[in-house]
Amino acid sequence: MALAPAITDIELLKDHPALAALLAWSRDGVEAAKFDRDEMTVWVAAKNIHEVCAVLRDNKEFPCNFLEDVTCVDWYPSEPRFEVVYHMLSMAKKERVRIKVKLASGQLTVPSITPVWPSANFPEREVFDLFGIQFEGHPYLRRILMPEDWEGHPLRKDFPVEGYR
């Protein structure tokens, strides 16, 4: 089975219910979109993530009622370096959408989505712990997996696999 090429043209994808909901919210708010391997990815600006989550949760066509996962990818040494990745599931439509936020090395701050989805509590702490991303407005942003006095963020690409000796 050969892989179908990824579709990145927003015009071709605008019928996808999640993307349609976001385009209806704001045409400029959607930075880019990609449909690859049956999965929808939408890039939005960091400052909008709170609003995007609320739009996806509350719209009628594609109600994403469940936050599945929050994680991060480090693209060191290219810029913007980090991508915070949110996976949202619509239990009614049985489909999920991936929202991504790009962060440049200088400004590793993104608004916390815990007010929209309390389930983001632990995973945001994990991303803070392992990548050093600050979540503005998180109620309890402290290290969760690593010891409190740990220095550095282990899942960054410039952190050696065997650790610092």
Added chain:
Amino acid sequence: MGNLTLAPNIPEPGEDRTMILNMGPQHPSTHGVLRLVLEIDGETVIRVLPDIGFLHTGIEKTCEAKFYQQVVPMTDRIDYLCPMSNNLCYVLASEKLLGLEIPPKAQWVRVLLNELTRINSHLVWLGTHALDMGAMTVFLYCFREREDILRLFEMVSGQRMMTSYFRIGGLALEPPIGFFERVKKFADRFPTNVDEYENLLTNNPIWKGRTKGVAKLSAEDAIALGATGPTLRASGVDFDLRRDMPYSGYENFKFKVPVSQDCDVYARYLCRVQELRESIAIVGQALAGMPEGPVKADAPKVVLPDREKMKTEMEALIYHFKIVTEGFAVPAGEVYQSIESPRGEMAYYIVSDGTAKPYRVHMRTPSYYNLQVLPNMIVGRLLADVVAAIGSIDIVLGEIDR
């Protein structure tokens, strides 16, 4: 007459009467190394803070330094009670990245072993959960059947717990001769065993007293806090990834999804016991309809060749050498593959940059999210209910800390 204190000065209830109680990380009923910091007022829990990370081994980081096929044994170690589910989720994600088609027999064997894993995991849960509440016998019964399942795993993979039996592109080996007959024997007998557990617990007044109406979790809270699996379904949300977003050929199987509206520990118990029965029914269907054919995909650059072929064919030897020494390149992209593990939604998010090593592997583990509901369940309840609540969400700390 000595110093008799007839009016001891005990403070009135109020702010300063609470105390901080440390529970764990070595407490047996926290099912691993979970530490809870509890603020209690007498016997009532006022606040609770789960403290995790004691088992953190950096598996996600280690995966980035391995070839795709070398990650499979790492995934067993995440959750030692359902290694097959983790194997399956990882290989499905990798196959989706590669665009590989898996032969039907491999898919059916995967389903069969996954349901056995579910039974295995639920048996350990039932045994230890009952033991926490003082019911010793159930534990012994459950481990008797679990031993049979572990023997089946040993027969098929050579390992009792860390199976690593699934490979990207199919299975490691054809199941051995006589394996399906032994599974059949087990599947025929197992429903009677479930009756035995139920006889001990389902109508037991002590069990009901400890579990009914305890650690309530409403459907809204369960969704808002990210609970999945039996914890979610016992709160009345009818969602099961096997049925609603089928993977690995689950659309070919007929099964009921147990749901309860009672939202308490007893409801979670009933849901899981019903799942035991449904799982063994799926095992029966898989055995009855087991297709014939190969157990590995026809993709010589990804799947290791047969040993016999390597002795006679030059090509096979070359492919073997290439895969073992330099892995196989995976087209750039990203996938999020979720499955219904015994504890809930298990998912792997894999990012590929086009090389032979995954750029990023992230595991969305069900216990990690299920643990978030714990404070919601136990605040305002008695201290003794904390143990019941922890048992009922069925957490595995290896999976939480990774």
